[in-house]
Amino acid sequence: MSIYDKLAELNITLPPVAAPAAAYVPFVQTGNLVFLSGHIARKDGKVWTGQFGKTMTTAEGQAAARAVAIDLLGTLHAAVGDLNRVKRIVKLMSLVNSTADFTEQHLVTNGASELIGQLFGDRGAHARSAFGVAQIPMGACVEIEMIAEVG
Numbered sequence: 001m002s003i004y005d006k007l008a009e010l011n012i013t014l015p016p017v018a019a020p021a022a023a024y025v026p027f028v029q030t031g032n033l034v035f036l037s038g039h040i041a042r043k044d045g046k047v048w049t050g051q052f053g054k055t056m057t058t059a060e061g062q063a064a065a066r067a068v069a070i071d072l073l074g075t076l077h078a079a080v081g082d083l084n085r086v087k088r089i090v091k092l093m094s095l096v097n098s099t100a101d102f103t104e105q106h107l108v109t110n111g112a113s114e115l116i117g118q119l120f121g122d123r124g125a126h127a128r129s130a131f132g133v134a135q136i137p138m139g140a141c142v143e144i145e146m147i148a149e150v151g
Contacts, residue, residue: 040140053102065111
């Protein structure tokens, strides 16, 4: 089953690439690796703001991270033209806007990791980092970047 069939089965429509909010590009390809810039969580077309340990729950964070993964896939599609060309999702790096005592950044990030695994199977098994940070641009609750290998 193609990635696009799986997306349709999950009722996921890939969004267009968002315009950069500063002096960077949405993706860079070097050799067979595609590096995607950090994407912030959005809900209903607006920045999804909040801080874990203060105004957001881990379950809300998982939904936010899943939304970021969908945006990342839209950018990856634009970068490579066909998600079926993806040989491997190499790494995700996740920044989670959280208080000093919040310790579930890894569980928040699972929202993205689990969707990637669901779509790509073994090719979606990736290395990952999840960090708690004091703030993310525009007050976003989660920001994630991705590295993918294409064939």
